[in-house]
Amino acid sequence: xxxxxxxxxxxxxxxxxxxxxxxxxxxxxxxxxxxxxxxxxxxxxxxxxxxxxxxxxxxxxxxxxxxxxxxxxxxxxxxxxxxxxxxxxxxxxxxxxxxxxxxxxxxxxxxxxxxxxxxxxxxxxxxxxxxxxxxxxxxxxxxxxxxxxxxxxxxxxxxxxxxxxxxxxxxxxxxxxxxxxxxxxxxxxxxxxxxxxxxxxxxxxxxxxxxxxxxxxxxxxxxxxxxxxxxxxxxxxxxxxxxxxxxxxxxxxxxxxxxxxxxxxxxxxxxxxxxxxxxxxxxxxxxxxxxxxxxxxxxxxxxxxxxxxxxxxxxxxxxxxxxxxxxxxxxxxxxxxxxxxxxxxxxxxxxxxxxxxxxxxxxxxxxxxxxxxxxxxxxxxx
Amino acid sequence: xxxxxxxxxxxxxxxxxxxxxxxxxxxxxxxxxxxxxxxxxxxxxxxxxxxxxxxxxxxxxxxxxxxxxxxxxxxxxxxxxxxxxxxxxxxxxxxxxxxxxxxxxxxxxxxxxxxxxxxxxxxxxxxxxxxxxxxxxxxxxxxxxxxxxxxxxxxxxxxxxxxxxxxxxxxxxxxxxxxxxxxxxxxxxxxxxxxxxxxxxxxxxxxxxxxxxxxxxxxxxxxxxxxxxxxxxxxxxxxxxxxxxxxxxxxxxxxxxxxxxxxxxxxxxxxxxxxxxxxxxxxxxxxxxxxxxxxxxxxxxxxxxxxxxxxxxxxxxxxxxxxxxxxxxxxxxxxxxxxxxxxxxxxxxxxxxxxxxxxxxxxxxxxxxxxxxxxxxxxxxx
Numbered sequence: 018x019x020x021x022x023x024x025x026x027x028x029x030x031x032x033x034x035x036x037x038x039x040x041x042x043x044x045x046x047x048x049x050x051x052x053x054x055x056x057x058x059x060x061x062x063x064x065x066x067x068x069x070x071x072x073x074x075x076x077x078x079x080x081x082x083x084x085x086x087x088x089x090x091x092x093x094x095x096x097x098x099x100x101x102x103x104x105x106x107x108x109x110x111x112x113x114x115x116x117x118x119x120x121x122x123x124x125x126x127x128x129x130x131x132x133x134x135x136x137x138x139x140x141x142x143x144x145x146x147x148x149x150x151x152x153x154x155x156x157x158x159x160x161x162x163x164x165x166x167x168x169x170x171x172x173x174x175x176x177x178x179x180x181x182x183x184x185x186x187x188x189x190x191x192x193x194x195x196x197x198x199x200x201x202x203x204x205x206x207x208x209x210x211x212x213x214x215x216x217x218x219x220x221x222x223x224x225x226x227x228x229x230x231x232x233x234x235x236x237x238x239x240x241x242x243x244x245x246x247x248x249x250x251x252x253x254x255x256x257x258x259x260x261x262x263x264x265x266x267x268x269x270x271x272x273x274x275x276x277x278x279x280x281x282x283x284x285x286x287x288x289x290x291x292x293x294x295x296x297x298x299x300x301x302x303x304x305x306x307x308x309x310x311x312x313x314x315x316x317x318x319x320x321x322x323x324x325x326x327x328x329x330x331x332x333x334x335x336x337x338x339x340x341x342x343x344x345x346x347x348x349x350x351x352x353x354x355x356x357x358x359x360x361x362x363x364x365x366x367x368x369x370x371x372x373x374x375x376x377x378x379x380x381x382x383x384x385x386x387x388x389x390x391x392x393x394x395x396x397x398x399x
Numbered sequence: 400x401x402x403x404x405x406x407x408x409x410x411x412x413x414x415x416x417x418x419x420x421x422x423x424x425x426x427x428x429x430x431x432x433x434x435x436x437x438x439x440x441x442x443x444x445x446x447x448x449x450x451x452x453x454x455x456x457x458x459x460x461x462x463x464x465x466x467x468x469x470x471x472x473x474x475x476x477x478x479x480x481x482x483x484x485x486x487x488x489x490x491x492x493x494x495x496x497x498x499x500x501x502x503x504x505x506x507x508x509x510x511x512x513x514x515x516x517x518x519x520x521x522x523x524x525x526x527x528x529x530x531x532x533x534x535x536x537x538x539x540x541x542x543x544x545x546x547x548x549x550x551x552x553x554x555x556x557x558x559x560x561x562x563x564x565x566x567x568x569x570x571x572x573x574x575x576x577x578x579x580x581x582x583x584x585x586x587x588x589x590x591x592x593x594x595x596x597x598x599x600x601x602x603x604x605x606x607x608x609x610x611x612x613x614x615x616x617x618x619x620x621x622x623x624x625x626x627x628x629x630x631x632x633x634x635x636x637x638x639x640x641x642x643x644x645x646x647x648x649x650x651x652x653x654x655x656x657x658x659x660x661x662x663x664x665x666x667x668x669x670x671x672x673x674x675x676x677x678x679x680x681x682x683x684x685x686x687x688x689x690x691x692x693x694x695x696x697x698x699x700x701x702x703x704x705x706x707x708x709x710x711x712x713x714x715x716x717x718x719x720x721x722x723x724x725x726x727x728x729x730x731x732x733x734x735x736x737x738x739x740x741x742x743x744x745x746x747x748x749x750x751x752x753x754x755x756x757x758x759x760x761x762x763x764x765x766x767x768x769x770x771x772x773x774x775x776x777x778x779x780x781x
Contacts, residue, residue: 053517054585073501077457096500114503118478119455121496121503127517128510135435135509151554153547158559160542165535172533177540184649187569203436267566 042066042101049126050140051109056125065141068101069114069123076117083112083139106348107143108384109210111136129210133201138210143384148391149212154222155181159214164263168255170241175204175260177268178214178231180221190269192276192398193230195256196390197285199308204235207390210383216391226394229278230268234260236285253292257299275339278397280304282386287312294327297337302397304342306389307353307381315355318363331367340396341371344389346379353381372396424448424483431508432522433491438507447523450483451496451505458499465494465521488730489525490766491592493518511592515583520592525766530773531594536604537563541596546645550637552623557586557642559650560596560613562603572651574658574780575612577638578772579667581690586617589772592765598773608776611660612650616642618667635674639681657721660779662686664768669694676709679719684779686724688771689735689763697737700745713749722778723753726771728761735763754778 046060046068058070069081074096080087083102090100111131113120122128123137131138157180166173183191196213198206207213213231220226238252265272279300281289286308293303294310311318320328328334334341341364345357364371374392379385428442428450440452451463456478462469465484472482493513495502504510505519513520539562548555565573578595580588589595595613602608620634647654661682663671668690675685676692693700702710710716716723723746727739746753756774761767 055515071501071503073499075459076499076501077459079501113506116498116501116503117455117458119453119458119461119498119503119506121453121498121501121506122510124495124501124503124516124518128504133437134506136506151545156545158542158544160540162540163533163538 050142051127051129051138053125053127058125059123059137059139061139061141062101065104065107066101067105067110067112067139067141068099070097070099070125071114071116071123072097073116078115078117080115081112082115082120084110087115105139105141106379106382106384107141108379108382108387110139110141110382112139113137130203130205131201131210145388148219149215149387150219151215152219152222154218156218157181157183157214157221159208162267164259166238166255166259168241168251168259169238173235173238173255175232175234176208177264178208178217178233179268180217180228180230182221182228183230183269188269190271191228191230192278193232193264193268193270194278194280194302194394194397195232195234195261195289197234197236197279197281197289199281199283199285203237204233206383207231207233211390212387213390216387217394220391220394227398229394229398230264230270232260232264236281236288250288252288253295256292257296261299274299274301276301276398278302278304278340280306280342280390280393281308282306282389283308283381286310291324293338294324297333301338302340302342303338304340304344304389304393304397306344306386306393307346307349307357309343309357309360311360312356313352315352315359318359320363320367323363328363328367328369331369334367334369340393341369342374342389342393342396343371344374344376344385344392346376346381346385348378348380349385350381432524433509433511433520435507435509440507441505441519441521443521443523444483447486447489448483449487449492449494449521449523450481452479452481452507453496453498453505454479455498460497460499462497463494464497464502466492469497487521487523488761488764488766489523490761490764490769492521492523492764494521495519512585512587513583513592527770530601531597531769532601533597534601534604536600538600539563539565539596539603541590544649546641548620548637548641550623550633550641551620555617555620555637557614557616558590559646560590560599560615561650562599562610562612564603564610565612565651570651572653573610573612574660575614575646575650575652576660576662576684576776576779577614577616577643577671579616579618579661579663579671581663581665581667585619586615588765589613589615593772594769595772598769599776602773602776609780611776611780612646612652614642614646618663618670632670634670635677638674639678643681656681656683658683658780660684660686660722662688662724662772662775663690664688664771665690665763668692673706675720676706679715683720684722684724685720686722686726686771686775686779688726688768688775689728689731689739691725691739691742693742694738695734697734697741700741702745702749705745710745710749710751713751716749716751722775723751724756724771724775724778725753726756726758726767726774728758728763728767730760730762731767732763 046062079090079098090098126137129138238255279289286305290310376385376388428444461472461480472480508519511520620637661671668687672692758767758770
């Protein structure tokens with residue numbers, strides 16, 4: 018036992034002397050909550066540093082690639098590489114490992130679709146994580162549905178959240194929120210890293226939100242024949258002509274405008290704003306999280322020409338929307354703050370009422386969007 | 400144009416001369432169907448070889464680790480490694496890449512839980528793939544449900560397949576198949592690599608199977624406080640006392656024994672056989688795919704002592720089961736053929752009727768189990 022203590026003391030000493038980057042690191046790391054079952058790495062400490070570990074005995078250089086920075090790992094005598102990042106912001110971040118030039122997922126995490134790939138994720142516990150925690154309350158279902166699109170001539174998939182009571186009340190009909198992901202993400206985002214189902218479960222159990230369905234589709238849709246993702250998007254047509262009618266048939270929905278909301282994050286905010294403005298008979302609620310349709314411009318907007326003058330009549334827009342919601346993280350990078358500011362200035366000028374929510378200390382990432390959804394969902398269908 | 404052809408001719412010549420392993424390979428590779436969106440590698444050819452590609456400019460050695468064999472890849476002048484495997488069996492296989500000693504998922508595939516990890520998969524198109532193909536027929540939902548187990552004191556998750564008509568017929572009640580994964584797999588296996596939902600969609604649309612629910616839970620369950628997975632399994636208690644009652648409340652089920660089936664693969668076959676035999680009042684149908692409860696023994700079984708004599712009375716067993724089904728791949732490794740043979744010999748000796756299905760040319764892998772489910776599902780609830 019004494020020998021062991023001596024061994025560990027020397028190890029710690031060796032590490033603190035040999036690896037300067039460890040010197041100032043608080044040694045209270047805990048496994049990340051999105052690790053694969055039984056994996057103790059990656060870990061996060063109270064400073065919000067991420068420590069990763071991977072066995073790569075013959076590698077020359079291994080790095081942690083997180084938040085646009087590549088951190089060198091250090092190899093031990095058994096060929097195991099270890100190292101950590103600078104402190105990160107609270108919430109969920111995508112990351113990869115780099116092994117001798119190969120950018121690969123960390124084999125110890127579960128995987129998420131973002132940044133145009135299925136890759137690793139890390140969860141930095143947030144001080145307000147309670148609102149999306151898995152609690153002992155009734156839970157809804159997150160259901161995967163395959164459907165064939167006649168417009169794109171491809172198989173597509175959407176996810177549908179049904180609240181816990183949906184299966185209990187066989188006759189009751191429910192309002193529906195259509196909720197979209199951002200660029201280089203897909204229909205899985207809101208249900209995995211977005212935790213939309215848990216956010217709704219918690220709000221509904223606390224009676225802070227009314228029971229509702231949430232439909233999460235894929236925002237990428239191009240016309241049949243145009244294989245490139247750069248083909249003109251027909252997501253609006255797919256949503257309006259295929260998805261909404263299908264959901265209204267398959268589920269017990271309330272299908273009037275007063276019971277239909279639409280929201281999205283980043284690219285999805287841009288898309289859903291256009292859709293909401295083009296279909297005033299279909300949506301009475303709009304939520305734009307970290308994005309507006311003037312993206313990427315930060316120039317002042319002329320309401321007479323922006324979106325074909327859809328915001329020209331403040332009175333008409335105020336009559337259309339029971340809730341017009343905008344959310345943004347206070348740490349978002351250029352151009353998002355400027356884009357949203359320019360859009361808000363136009364709204365103010367037109368006398369358009371809206372709710373503005375700022376997520377403290379979060380960037381263009383999922384904690385901003387979880388919080389924005391948490392706020393938005395409490396306002397709609399009331 | 401001519402220049403391009405010359406370039407490619409020389410490329411092919413260079414490859415065929417420079418890389419002997421390519422020499423005998425048929426160059427009709429196509430991207431695997433489980434690649435990430437837009438990825439052209441990994442690929443499979445008509446010989447059922449798997450070709451992978453990964454950029455790793457500074458690596459010394461990169462290998463494809465598939466089916467227990469590590470195949471060396473070859474680096475081109477841009478630092479991209481490429482190479483292929485020997486011909487594989489039809490169906491789905493797990494694999495990894497090895498970059499300078501680091502075993503990592505291929506960053507180009509989607510990921511599956513098997514072999515105790517989330518990792519890469521490859522689909523070798525099967526000659527009979529039509530029975531699990533995604534077709535333009537009505538599709539059911541695959542729904543994810545979180546539940547808290549009082550027995551394990553942990554959050555658990557199950558998936559529930561509901562047939563396409565479930566949401567249309569608001570009063571109709573349905574029989575339920577409880578379907579379990581194998582060792583080092585989890586509740587996601589049957590719905591992802593197992594394609595249980597597509598198999599049922601196709602059978603139900605063709606009226607070869609009756610519309611049914613399929614519930615897929617996690618077969619690992621240990622008593623609260625016993626954190627090690629080696630703790631005694633209480634999956635039987637979780638299934639009987641928590642999952643089945645929950646499903647019967649949450650869904651429109653037919654909850655008598657004539658409308659409840661139980662099946663599993665490998666470890667799941669072993670588990671579900673014990674459960675079926677311990678609860679004769681609860682199940683009228685059993686399916687064991689690539690496994691029986693005498694595993695891993697291939698010794699002759701004594702019906703008076705095996706499973707506490709549960710198979711002693713052939714008459715009682717015949718009265719209990721409307722269908723007792725066993726499935727096995729003809730290419731399964733030791734000990735599975737011997738295990739199942741010993742069990743069948745006991746059934747024969749006891750005069751117990753059963754259906755035996757052999758999957759041609761498949762090993763202890765998912766194509767065996769897809770086929771077995773396809774056969775079994777046609778027999779039950781009729």
